Amino acid sequence: GQNIDQPTEMTATEGAIVQINCTYQTSGFNGLFWYQQHAGEAPTFLSYNVLDGLEEKGRFSSFLSRSKGYSYLLLKELQMKDSASYLCAVLDSNYQLIWGAGTKLIIKP
């Protein structure tokens, strides 16, 4: 079966750095996405990785290792507004997105 694993909840301090991990087992791989979802709102796109390595976009970076079935989202200089759920999703061989359950990130002052 297809499976996306990520921690249920993480806590971090304002101004600090946090890394959210995602491991996957899917039928085929056509890219990995990270989305942010604030409570009561729709998911919004953060990043897309299809090749191994690190993609940096401002305070957010995303890393992919296809051989290990592993990705992480790195958030730097955390702000209170970063409190949200972070969803990992993999585009499978049928070009459908398989979603993890999401990681709820709590930022403390």
Add this chain to the structure above:
Amino acid sequence: IAGITQAPTSQILAAGRRMTLRCTQDMRHNAMYWYRQDLGLGLRLIHYSNTAGTTGKGEVPDGYSVSRANTDDFPLTLASAVPSQTSVYFCASSGGGPDNEQFFGPGTRLTVL
């Protein structure tokens, strides 16, 4: 530019009733999707449409139907609602670009009693 709109925002429905959730996009995206999101579970694909006139079943299609008469609209119908269909429903679309990013509507919160 609205992006994707969904209606209604929320609805309480008696079991056994028929309900249609509406979704409209103005981005001329070919692909559209319906997901449900339940606490502790990831987004689960109900139905999708790769282009107007075609639809396909996702992971959890039972009890739901869709149509895609044109590019912009992708309604989701519950023929006879059951309490297990209580959920938040998101419609999404994608233009099929290099990263196939999906854009989401604001969601419909449905409660079936």
